[in-house]
Amino acid sequence: MEDLNKANSHIVKILSVEDVTHNVKRFTVEKPLGYKFIPGQATDISINKPGLETTVGPFTFTSLNQSEYLEFTIKIYKEHDGLTSKLSLLNPMDELIVHDVFGTIRYKGPGVFIAGGAGITPFLAILRQLKLENSLSGNKLLFANHNEDDVINKAELKYILGNNYLDVLKAPLNPENRSKTIDKALLKAYIGDQNTWYYICGPDAFTAAMVDHLQNLEVLRTKIVIEE
Ligand SMILES: Cc1cc2nc3c(=O)[nH]c(=O)nc-3n(C[C@H](O)[C@H](O)[C@H](O)COP(=O)(O)OP(=O)(O)OC[C@H]3O[C@@H](n4cnc5c(N)ncnc54)[C@H](O)[C@@H]3O)c2cc1C
Numbered sequence: 001m002e003d004l005n006k007a008n009s010h011i012v013k014i015l016s017v018e019d020v021t022h023n024v025k026r027f028t029v030e031k032p033l034g035y036k037f038i039p040g041q042a043t044d045i046s047i048n049k050p051g052l053e054t055t056v057g058p059f060t061f062t063s064l065n066q067s068e069y070l071e072f073t074i075k076i077y078k079e080h081d082g083l084t085s086k087l088s089l090l091n092p093m094d095e096l097i098v099h100d101v102f103g104t105i106r107y108k109g110p111g112v113f114i115a116g117g118a119g120i121t122p123f124l125a126i127l128r129q130l131k132l133e134n135s136l137s138g139n140k141l142l143f144a145n146h147n148e149d150d151v152i153n154k155a156e157l158k159y160i161l162g163n164n165y166l167d168v169l170k171a172p173l174n175p176e177n178r179s180k181t182i183d184k185a186l187l188k189a190y191i192g193d194q195n196t197w198y199y200i201c202g203p204d205a206f207t208a209a210m211v212d213h214l215q216n217l218e219v220l221r222t223k224i225v226i227e228e
Pocket of ligand 1 (some may be wrong): 060061081122227
């Protein structure tokens with residue numbers, strides 16, 4: 001069979017668009033025949049409309065490889081004149097172009113997942129796969145967001161991880177929730193033994209700060225997994 005992952009691009013129809021939060025949408029799209037990826041990987045996406053085909057942005061598969069469809073969970077930046085504001089205007093039957101599969105975030109063993117906002121997407125795929133394989137033991141998630149309304153797929157993540165899910169809200173709307181950030185003191189409580197992996201995904205500044213905190217807590221750089 002032809003290795004389609006080596007081909008440059010595939011035109012796929014959007015099957016559904018749903019709101020996940022006030023600024024995050026879930027796109028379910030056709031999956032090209034033979035297209036393969038592992039949880040945590042991503043592809044470049046563009047819109048198959050005149051003038052937009054060459055504007056690409058990277059997005060992570062939140063569906064699993066065995067699914068019949070591809071799913072993307074995308075934070076929309078309405079204020080940027082960029083790809084995501086154009087994606088937000090699309091409807092079922094519109095077409096996307098998906099490109100080669102890439103990405104360095106992949107599951108290596110039990111550990112602490114540290115996500116900031118839309119940085120949850122590779123972990124959503126990895127945790128869904130681990131749940132399916134009944135292999136969640138030893139994994140924890142620290143999920144940083146601005147407030148309750150920004151949390152992506154909270155009910156599902158809480159269902160998957162139970163008490164190993166921690167919401168970290170900077171500016172909670174509910175006065176009963178304390179303002180928190182993922183800092184060195186919080187991370188200290190989650191440092192495991194030498195075999196523990198630390199998976200980080202979020203805005204560049206968030207990732208850099210987390211790597212810094214972990215290294216200050218004497219975690220080896222080789223045990224830290226980031227997109228690079
Ligand atoms: C490997 C990888 C996987 C990713 N997976 C996902 C995912 O699954 N889901 C997800 O939501 N995101 C994901 N991202 C991030 C995502 O690719 C970007 O957030 C997205 O491309 C930004 O789109 P945009 O519409 O803001 O365009 P941008 O390219 O960021 O910006 C477009 C234009 O907007 C203007 N602009 C930029 N910043 C501002 C600002 N602050 N105010 C006003 N204008 C501004 C600039 O002039 C720019 O030309 C991933 C990133 C990587 C690297």
